[in-house]
Amino acid sequence: MIDYLEELNSSQLAAVKNIEGPMMVIAGPGSGKTRVLTYRIAHLIKTGIDAFNILALTFTNKAAKEMRNRIETIINNSEAHNLWMGTFHSVFSRILRIEADKINYSPNFTIYDTSDSRNLIKSIIKEMNLDKDYYKPSIIHNRISNLKNNFITPDGYENSPELIQTDKIAKRDAFSKIYYKYNQRCFKAGAMDFDDLLLNTYHLINEFPDILYKYQNKFQYILVDEYQDTNHIQYLIIKKLAALNENICVVGDDAQSIYSFRGADIQNILNFQSDYPDYLTFKLEQNYRSTSNIVCLANSLINHNKKQINKEIWTNNHKGEKTIICKTIDDNEEGRIVSNTISEIQRKEKTLWVDYAVLYRTNAQSRSLEEALRRKNIPYKIYGGLSFYSRKEIKDVLAYCRLCINPDDEEAIKRIINYPARGIGNTTMQKLIITADNLNLSIWDILINIEKYDLKINNGTKQRLEDFTQLINSFIITKDKYDAYELVEKIIKNGGIYHDLFSDKSIEGINRFENVQELLNGIKDFCKNTKENKLDSFMQDVALLTNEDNEKENDKNKVTLMTIHAAKGLEFPYVFVIGMEENLFPSIMTIDSKDGLEEERRLFYVAITRAEKRLFLSYALNRFRWGKYIDCEPSRFLDELDKQLIDFNEIKITKKPTYKKPYKLYTKIKKEASTKSSNLKKIDSIKNNLKYFSNTLNENIMVGQNVQHSRFGNGKVIKIDGEYANQKATIFFKGIGQKILLLKFAKLKIIK
DNA sequence: GTATTATCTAAGTCT
DNA sequence: TAGATAATAC
Numbered sequence: 001m002i003d004y005l006e007e008l009n010s011s012q013l014a015a016v017k018n019i020e021g022p023m024m025v026i027a028g029p030g031s032g033k034t035r036v037l038t039y040r041i042a043h044l045i046k047t048g049i050d051a052f053n054i055l056a057l058t059f060t061n062k063a064a065k066e067m068r069n070r071i072e073t074i075i076n077n078s079e080a081h082n083l084w085m086g087t088f089h090s091v092f093s094r095i096l097r098i099e100a101d102k103i104n105y106s107p108n109f110t111i112y113d114t115s116d117s118r119n120l121i122k123s124i125i126k127e128m129n130l131d132k133d134y135y136k137p138s139i140i141h142n143r144i145s146n147l148k149n150n151f152i153t154p155d156g157y158e159n160s161p162e163l164i165q166t167d168k169i170a171k172r173d174a175f176s177k178i179y180y181k182y183n184q185r186c187f188k189a190g191a192m193d194f195d196d197l198l199l200n201t202y203h204l205i206n207e208f209p210d211i212l213y214k215y216q217n218k219f220q221y222i223l224v225d226e227y228q229d230t231n232h233i234q235y236l237i238i239k240k241l242a243a244l245n246e247n248i249c250v251v252g253d254d255a256q257s258i259y260s261f262r263g264a265d266i267q268n269i270l271n272f273q274s275d276y277p278d279y280l281t282f283k284l285e286q287n288y289r290s291t292s293n294i295v296c297l298a299n300s301l302i303n304h305n306k307k308q309i310n311k312e313i314w315t316n317n318h319k320g321e322k323t324i325i326c327k328t329i330d331d332n333e334e335g336r337i338v339s340n341t342i343s344e345i346q347r348k349e350k351t352l353w354v355d356y357a358v359l360y361r362t363n364a365q366s367r368s369l370e371e372a373l374r375r376k377n378i379p380y381k382i383y384g385g386l387s388f389y390s391r392k393e394i395k396d397v398l399a400y401c402r403l404c405i406n407p408d409d410e411e412a413i414k415r416i417i418n419y420p421a422r423g424i425g426n427t428t429m430q431k432l433i434i435t436a437d438n439l440n441l442s443i444w445d446i447l448i449n450i451e452k453y454d455l456k457i458n459n460g461t462k463q464r465l466e467d468f469t470q471l472i473n474s475f476i477i478t479k480d481k482y483d484a485y486e487l488v489e490k491i492i493k494n495g496g497i498y499h500d501l502f503s504d505k506s507i508e509g510i511n512r513f514e515n516v517q518e519l520l521n522g523i524k525d526f527c528k529n530t531k532e533n534k535l536d537s538f539m540q541d542v543a544l545l546t547n548e549d550n551e552k553e554n555d556k557n558k559v560t561l562m563t564i565h566a567a568k569g570l571e572f573p574y575v576f577v578i579g580m581e582e583n584l585f586p587s588i589m590t591i592d593s594k595d596g597l598e599e600e601r602r603l604f605y606v607a608i609t610r611a612e613k614r615l616f617l618s619y620a621l622n623r624f625r626w627g628k629y630i631d632c633e634p635s636r637f638l639d640e641l642d643k644q645l646i647d648f649n650e651i652k653i654t655k656k657p658t659y660k661k662p663y664k665l666y667t668k669i670k671k672e673a674s675t676k677s678s679n680l681k682k683i684d685s686i687k688n689n690l691k692y693f694s695n696t697l698n699e700n701i702m703v704g705q706n707v708q709h710s711r712f713g714n715g716k717v718i719k720i721d722g723e724y725a726n727q728k729a730t731i732f733f734k735g736i737g738q739k740i741l742l743l744k745f746a747k748l749k750i751i752k
Numbered sequence: 753g754t755a756t757t758a759t760c761t762a763a764g765t766c767t
Numbered sequence: 768t769a770g771a772t773a774a775t776a777c
Contacts, residue, residue: 060767089767114766194767261765362764364768384766418753425753461753544767565765587764603765626763627768 004039004074008032015249015282016040019047022242022276024227024269025251028313029298029609030289030571033251037225038067040249041083042074044221051082055219055241059226061087061544063569084219088234089194090544092201096192097540099204099211108405108536110191111543115390116411117141117182117193123414124181127433134171135178143167144179148195149231149263151202154180188442189410198233205240216244226569227252227272231263239275246276254309255302258565258603260595266307285313289571289612291320293645297615298608300642305598322647323615325580325638330622330629331365335372338576341616342559343376345574353379357560357572359607361585365578366561368624373559379708381555383562389545393501393512394519398542400491404475405539408442420500423464431455448473471495483533485524492516564607575611577604580619581632604637 008016012032015025016039027033037056045051058064064085072080084091093111100107112120118137121144125135147157157163157176167175186193192200205212222242224230227250230238242248250272257266273279287295295315302308328334342356358369363385373380388394396419399412407413410433418424435453436443446453447469450462457465475491482490492498501513527533560572579585585604590596608615619634705717715731 087767197767259766262767364763421754423753427753563765589764624768 004042008035008039009286011282011284011286012036012039015284016043018280018282019044019049019221020247022246022272022279023249023282024272024279025249025282025284026309026311027251027253027284028287028311029253029256029606030287030315031284031313032286032288033225033253033284034063034067034569036284037223037251038070039074041067041223042071045071045075045079049221051079053218053220054083054223055091055221056083056085056223057088057091057225057238058086059229059569061090063225064090087544088230089197090541092197092237093192093541093544095215096197096200096204099208102208102211103200103204104187105192105200106190106406108190108539110189110402110406110409110412111197111541112186112191112193112411113390113543114141114194115395116191119411119414120185121178121182123433124178124185127437128174128177128181130174130178131171135174140172140175140178143175144182145193145195146263147179148199149233151199151233151236154183185410185437188408188436188440190406190408190442191411198231198237202233202237202240205237212240213244215241220245220247222248224248224250225252226256228254228257228266228269229259229262229264230268232265232268233263235265235268235271248276254307255305255602256568256606256609258568258599258606260599269309283311285311287313287315287609288317290315290609291317291613293320293322294608294611294615297323297641297645298605300645301601301608301637301640302605304640305601307598321614322645323617323641324647326616326618327634327648328618328620331368331579331620331624332372334578334618334620335368335370337618338369338578338616339372339376339378341576342373342378342574345614346378351573352557353559354557355573356576357562357567357570357574357610358576358578359562359564359567359610360578361564361587361603362579363563364625365584369561369578378559379557380559380561383560384566388515388518389542391512391515393515397488397492397497397516397519398539400472400475400495400497401488401535401539401542403444403472404479404487404491405536407444407472407476410443413443413447416495417468420496422468422496424461424468428457428461428465431457479535483527484535484538485520485527485533487535488520488523492520564603567610568606571610571612573611573613574616575607575614576616576618577607578618579623580617580635580638581623582635584623584625584632585635586637601637601640 005013005016009032012035015023015036025033025036027036041054041056044054056064056067058067064087068080068083068085071083072078084094086094096103096105097107097109100109118141121140122137125132125137125140147153147163152160152163154176157179164176167173186196205215219241222238224238229252238248238250252269254266254269257264260266290298292315295313295317299313326334326337328337338358345351346353346356360366360369366382366385370380370382389398396416399409399415402409402412403416414429417429432443432446432455435455436446439446439453446455447465450465450469455462471494474494475487478490479487497516501509501516504510504512523538526538530537560567560570564577583591586597586600590600617638619638620632622629623632706714708714717731
């Protein structure tokens with residue numbers, strides 16, 4: 001057994017050993033916060049507290065998983081399995097599924113993700129014939145989400161002249177009606193959105209004292225990580241749950257609060273102090289992560305913020321190198337410089353790729369980076385952006401699955417009632433929705449009793465609807481007979497998805513097919529690893545999954561590309577923060593308000609403090625944004641950094657290559673080629689361009705070579721067909737078999 | 753009702 | 768620029 005208490009410094013040890021009572025740990029970046037949390041939980045269990053009685057709320061599911069594993073090794077038994085540990089959303093959805101009947105939901109309720117919610121709002125706006133210039137789904141949704149997070153129901157909204165006035169001015173008089181309808185439709189569809197998971201949990205424990213009591217007794221020890229990023233509802237729920245025992249430990253850092261847009265409220269830290277007057281504070285101020293230069297640089301930045309809890313972050317680590325700020329001509333050059341620098345350091349210092357991270361303010365910035373890294377054959381992985389689970393083909397398959405579990409799910413029905421095309425169009429769908437809405441029933445209720453209602457549809461359409469109902473029913477009937485994998489396989493085959501995807505031989509089509517295959521593989525793994533291998537179990541938290549939750553083995557040693565938000569809690573030896581420009585970072589949306597600006601500064605603080613050994617900052621004078629080049633100015637944050645800790649422009653600006661930007665060239669060609677124009681001259685010139693393009697990107701892949709593919713792993717090239725951009729390689733992958741891949745999309749790396 | 757093409761419009765961070 | 772929507776032809 002590891003003697004865990006030996007590995008802590010005095011303040012960490014004090015925080016770990018203080019078992020009873022309310023306590024707050026203020027933990028600077030790199031100060032061993034996760035260590036304190038894991039050791040504290042391990043210590044609780046070691047002193048005889050039952051793991052069943054511990055609740056730990058983390059910020060990501062990945063963090064929870066890692067922590068659980070570490071606790072398991074520390075305490076050397078499997079008791080850690082009994083811990084309740086996860087994000088607020090996943091823990092609360094688990095409680096809600098157990099207690100669903102109390103609030104008139106089925107335990108199999110659906111979780112609507114952002115796009116489900118927005119689609120629903122969009123159709124409500126359409127049904128109400130509202131002016132879509134004033135009623136934009138995303139704005140309405142944000143507003144609803146904000147209200148929910150501030151605990152304001154539609155009725156509460158109606159009672160607030162102030163809120164009503166705000167919407168009146170914005171010409172959104174019908175807002176409260178939309179809000180009301182949205183809730184009603186979610187409920188009827190047996191669905192909760194992300195905010196409902198919190199709100200309904202609050203309702204549950206607020207209105208059912210026996211349930212509150214049950215969980216108060218169960219969760220005798222509560223730990224909350226990243227407390228600075230909890231919102232008001234989360235605060236209220238924790239407060240209620242902890243009220244009986246008051247054994248609550250919150251861990252956070254006000255300087256790293258970066259989620260106010262999601263309702264996070266630093267006020268929660270102050271509330272904690274007034275709620276539990278006899279609380280104890282532990283400050284972790286020693287940074288073990290970064291060089292002293294980086295720690296001082298971060299301090300010099302964050303001192304510009306007015307709102308702060310007093311603390312002094314310091315380190316014993318050696319000085320290290322200065323931070324480099326690099327000016328570049330445009331975003332493409334920025335990408336090139338970053339990738340050149342990475343490969344240079346990698347060559348000199350023999351590091352792993354996983355030691356590098358490139359961080360940015362917005363997801364859109366990843367593109368120029370990707371291009372540069374690919375050109376240098378540097379393996380990378382992008383986090384965030386379009387998640388695997390938000391791809392159309394994946395959502396389609398999951399919509400079938402959702403219907404099997406909860407046929408009332410309106411968004412799922414809308415998604416697939418005509419996918420694959422079965423002749424049920426918009427008009428029919430509108431009739432169904434309106435009838436259901438009028439009768440206060442779900443669409444499925446109408447479908448299964450279609451004879452009973454006068455929908456004014458012709459017999460052909462009616463037959464098609466009946467066929468659809470029959471199809472879904474056939475899955476529902478057999479859903480307990482098969483495990484999740486078998487059932488989804490049946491759905492894909494019988495539902496016509498397989499046929500639809502398989503017949504599409506375009507590049508995108510092949511890609512979609514592969515994605516569905518990957519989903520199936522994921523479900524197969526799930527079935528192998530759990531006893532509860534029915535579809536119900538698989539679907540339970542699928543809406544709460546993110547890309548990080550299904551990390552692949554061969555993704556491990558890669559350069560990380562992610563937003564700063566996503567990088568919270570992580571650390572890397574080498575960190576690049578790109579796009580240090582006004583209007584981008586700080587974002588243009590925040591520069592008008594002091595609070596907004598302070599939050600952006602905290603965000604930059606988070607970015608800086610991810611770095612262990614070296615930090616590189618860069619900005620471009622020109623950036624391709626919103627379809628055109630715009631002039632940029634360096635970020636004001638750069639001026640706020642201590643100049644003594646910085647070297648400007650140490651990286652030499654590489655000579656601009658003479659070729660045009662391949663990406664642009666390619667999209668242009670794709671567009672031209674698809675217009676089927678038979679202008680010979682044009683095609684000729686396109687061919688020449690493509691030749692150039694494919695030569696630059698494919699790095700001369702030849703028969704017999706060993707190559708690496710991001711998904712399939714290592715393989716050998718057997719055959720190459722086609723010309724230029726249409727070049728296809730037949731490759732044999734170990735353990736997977738033969739695949740035909742289009743070279744320009746396959747992102748192959750030659751292995752020597 | 754469906755598939756294709758032309759036009760318009762928005763543009764952030766995440767569970 | 769890219770995604771959504773409107774317009775058009777089948």
